Amino acid sequence: MILTVLLLALIVVAALALVLAPLRQATPPDPDAPERNRLLAERDRLYGELAALHEDDAKRPDLERRAALTLRGLDALPPAVQGNPQRTGQLALLGVGAMALLTVAGALTFVPRWQLASLNAGEAENVQAVLKLPDLRRTAERTGENADYVAWGKAAFDSGQYDQAVTAYGNALKKNPRQPEALRRLGILLLTRGDQTGQQVSDSDAERATLLIRTAAQLAPREAESQLLLGFALARYGEDKAALTALESYRTLDPKGRDADELITAIRARQNDSDPALRVYAASCASCHGAAGGGGIGPSLRASSLTREALKLVTVNGRGAMPAYPDLTEAELNGLLDLMQKWQKERQ
Structure with a gap:
């Protein structure tokens, strides 16, 4: 904020200095002004006398000669120094006004955009x-x-x-x-209000909030956010199976969405406490290859024809968009390979 104020102050000072410069400069004196004024007065006097003479008046040739000499004298003088203080002041005031408008416009547009440039896309959008x-x-x-x-x-x-x-x-x-966005967002805000305030949400309020989210999912089942918030609400009350179904629907509707990854992993870990291989799979593989290896963002492991050795190499070293998992213990890796080969046989 301080930098912004300093920047605007510098802009104002510099603009004022440039715009008001004409007001500080007096019109320079004209050294030929006395002679110019004398010759102009002489010219006007001679023109007046010529206008009063008859065409055949004997004085005319002499007056015309003197008028010609006067005009020649005026032509010989350098151009007069032009200056209009009033006009200069008006232009300066107009410049001050324009500068003020530009400064305000800059404060409202350039400076905020300059500040937003240091933020990532999401942060800038929020601001x-x-x-x-x-x-x-x-x-x-x-x-x-x-x-x-x-x-x-x-x-x-x-x-x-x-x-x-x-x-x-x-x-x-x-x-x-009957507005899905308003229903689901109001529902999740009411459901998680306790997380924001530190006060526990009553059971009746939680039920009403969950009902809002369920209604939104029924009205707009093909909207990814409906399934995402439904999954969060169901998982909050231990309905892991239904929550996982909703969250996997969210991933299908929005393959690039990553908001459910941690919750999906946590649910699968809870579901597979009794099977070490499934627990490893749930924590490391299921978010891409599906809850049961049927595919998702990543390919189906059940449809894979890779040998055990090839599966091991891909798992440990990664391939393409798939990350590597070199830190798996021998028991975890073997259990995971056994699980994938079991799924391959089930497909056959």
Whole structure:
């Protein structure tokens, strides 16, 4: 913030110095001004006398000769130094106004973008969402329109301003109770409010929150966020099997999404405590190759035709997008290879 203020101050000082420079400079004196003024007065006097003479007046040749000499004298003088202090002042004031407008525009556009340039894409997006919140909130409260409440809720949720998101989405649902985004996001915020405040959520509030998330998943089952939040809600209450189904649906709908990886691994580890090989597989392989080796982001291990030795090399050294696992113990590696060969035989 201090750097921003200093930068703006430097811009203002430099701009003022350049723009107001004409006001500090007086018009330089004209050394030929007395002679110029004398000749101009002489020219005007001679023109006046010539205009008053008759065409055949005997004085005319002498007056014309003297007028010609006067004009020649004026032509011989260097050009007069031009200056218009009033005009210069007006231009300077216009320049000050333009500079002020540019400074304000820079403060509102260039400086924020310059600051955002040091952030990654996600952080920059969150900052921009926070900056938009006051306007979005005022708009929603002024119009009372559903779309405006949703826009406010989305910006608040995406930027981590969860109290505002609860208010915005709650008002949106009063307008239209069948909005999947508002339902699932309000539900997860209510369900996890205890994590934010340190206060335990009551069973009745937790049930209502989970119902909101379930309803959203029913209304929009093909939206990845519906399945993701449903999986989190189900896992919170120990419904691991249903949670894993929802989270795997999320991974199918959004193959690049990584938000469920840790929870999927934790659920599979809980499910496979009795089988060391399945536990290793759940922790290291299932997020890509599927819960039972049927494939996902990575290929199906059940459909694989690799030999045991080839499977071992790929597992230990990695290949392509697959990471290497050189730190597996001999027992863990052999158990994992036994499991993969078992799945290959089951396919046959």
